[in-house]
Amino acid sequence: xxxxxxxxxxxxxxxxxVSEERFAVIDPSTEEVIAWAARGDAQDxxxxxxxxxxxxxxxxxxxxxxxxxxxxxxxxxxxxQADDFARWEAIDSGKPLARARREILSTARxxxxxxxxxxxxxxxxxxxxxxxxxxxxxxxxxxxxHIVPWNFPLNMIGRxxxxxxxxxxxxxxxxxxxxxxxxxxxxxxxxxxxxxxxVYNVVTGYGEEAGAPLSRxxxxxxxxxxxxxxxxxxxxxxxxxxxxxxxLELGGKSPIIVFDDADPDHAAAETVKAxxxxxxxxxxxxSRLLVQEGIKEAVLEALVxxxxxxxxxxxxxxxxxxxLVSDEQYQRVQGxxxxxxxxxxxxxxxxQRPAERERGFFxxxxxxxxxxxxxxxxxxxxxxxxxxxxxxxxxxxxLEIANGVQYGLVAGVMTNDIGRALRMxxxxxxxxxFINEYFAGGEETPFGGYKQSGFGRExxxxxxxxxxxxxxxxxxxR
Numbered sequence: 330x331x332x333x334x335x336x337x338x339x340x341x342x343x344x345x346x347v348s349e350e351r352f353a354v355i356d357p358s359t360e361e362v363i364a365w366a367a368r369g370d371a372q373d374x375x376x377x378x379x380x381x382x383x384x385x386x387x388x389x390x391x392x393x394x395x396x397x398x399x400x401x402x403x404x405x406x407x408x409x410q411a412d413d414f415a416r417w418e419a420i421d422s423g424k425p426l427a428r429a430r431r432e433i434l435s436t437a438r439x440x441x442x443x444x445x446x447x448x449x450x451x452x453x454x455x456x457x458x459x460x461x462x463x464x465x466x467x468x469x470x471x472x473x474x475h476i477v478p479w480n481f482p483l484n485m486i487g488r489x490x491x492x493x494x495x496x497x498x499x500x501x502x503x504x505x506x507x508x509x510x511x512x513x514x515x516x517x518x519x520x521x522x523x524x525x526x527x528v529y530n531v532v533t534g535y536g537e538e539a540g541a542p543l544s545r546x547x548x549x550x551x552x553x554x555x556x557x558x559x560x561x562x563x564x565x566x567x568x569x570x571x572x573x574x575x576x577l578e579l580g581g582k583s584p585i586i587v588f589d590d591a592d593p594d595h596a597a598a599e600t601v602k603a604x605x606x607x608x609x610x611x612x613x614x615x616s617r618l619l620v621q622e623g624i625k626e627a628v629l630e631a632l633v634x635x636x637x638x639x640x641x642x643x644x645x646x647x648x649x650x651x652x653l654v655s656d657e658q659y660q661r662v663q664g665x666x667x668x669x670x671x672x673x674x675x676x677x678x679x680x681q682r683p684a685e686r687e688r689g690f691f692x693x694x695x696x697x698x699x700x701x702x703x704x705x706x707x708x709x710x711x712x713x714x715x716x717x718x719x720x721x722x723x724x725x726x727x728l729e730i731a732n733g734v735q736y737g738l739v740a741g742v743m744t745n746d747i748g749r750a751l752r753m754x755x756x757x758x759x760x761x762x763f764i765n766e767y768f769a770g771g772e773e774t775p776f777g778g779y780k781q782s783g784f785g786r787e788x789x790x791x792x793x794x795x796x797x798x799x800x801x802x803x804x805x806x807r
Contacts, residue, residue, distance in 0.1 A: 384527025
């Protein structure tokens with residue numbers, strides 16, 4: 330396979346960095362260079378934002394049904410090329426080929442969903458009495474910045490850019506430096522379909538060199554960011570300088586709470602899905618297993634057996650889980666396993682590179698038992714296939730442990746008691762609660778966090794509010 334040469338996409342043109350510098354993009358399955366990408370900085374961001382600003386009046390005034398048609402056509406084009414997109418996503422990020430394809434099809438679904446919303450997001454009329462006509466207009470923000478993580482490279486673009494464009498905004502995307510390929514492949518499709526120049530712009534580069542200038546640019550009217558709490562704070566500070574709205578989806582330390590009336594094998598199967606999907610590199614991963622003491626032995630037996638069957642391998646071989654995205658991430662995950670053992674946790678499974686994998690950033694499915702709720706491995710986001718097992722006795726104790734972290738993204742509950750399920754759903758400090766199936770829902774269901782997991786909601790109808798502002802018009806009838 331030849332090495333790709335990637336440039337920025339600005340104003341419907343392929344443009345190298347002003348500095349002419351580049352950086353290497355690595356296949357995490359092989360540790361080989363697969364692309365050289367333009368190393369963007371503030372000068373490149375300036376060009377992209379100015380392009381988006383010029384395009385905004387044109388795109389805003391494009392009839393909603395025409396914006397809808399373009400977005401729908403883009404979704405259909407992605408479906409037709411899903412296999413090609415999936416292959417690039419797998420090579421770029423390390424995710425198994427089948428999973429990559431599902432995520433590509435999900436991206437198409439986002440575009441189709443928000444295409445349908447473009448001409449259906451109405452304002453309101455407000456009754457002030459017979460002497461007035463009062464109504465609201467939903468107007469786009471303007472230029473929106475989308476700083477995208479590496480764990481779902483194209484899917485996250487679909488999740489935020491699709492509603493932004495549907496509402497008449499323009500976009501500047503800064504993909505993660507580890508995974509820039511599909512953001513630019515999407516630009517190729519948009520160019521073919523006739524999207525106006527400047528509606529969608531991509532600047533590749535490092536966070537501190539390209540992402541930071543984008544987040545503090547005075548020409549940006551709204552920012553969407555998915556990533557760590559630390560960087561989220563920096564984004565908020567930058568946005569505060571110009572009083573810009575932000576949508577933040579940050580970290581998670583999500584619990585899976587298994588009560589003793591649940592089926593042990595089903596609970597184990599859902600836990601495997603919750604913690605190992607995408608090699609655990611998911612903000613909403615179920616990384617804490619809270620299991621009631623009466624069922625713990627049965628659940629752990631089933632969990633260990635299922636975990637041993639998880640196939641780890643290169644993305645293009647379509648295993649159950651691929652490598653971690655980078656050596657940096659590998660070192661982070663390995664470090665947390667060592668911390669857990671030092672804290673007194675008992676290693677039940679994994680904890681290292683699979684013996685048969687000499688190259689690539691592979692990490693075995695890992696289970697740590699006898700975890701205390703205040704241990705670092707129970708409090709801090711690891712972002713890898715590492716599960717912390719905590720025992721509880723009562724429903725009240727389970728709720729206290731589940732809520733006893735700084736995060737509040739999602740939570741899972743396994744029980745056959747509907748009253749208990751609803752009590753837990755009400756009491757859990759999380760933006761989404763899964764009952765008896767982890768990762769339930771879809772592109773239509775709102776997603777976002779409580780506490781330090783962020784604020785704002787993406788996905789579903791709720792996301793449209795992120796990319797509009799309300800104008801009230803009051804008319805006195807004379």
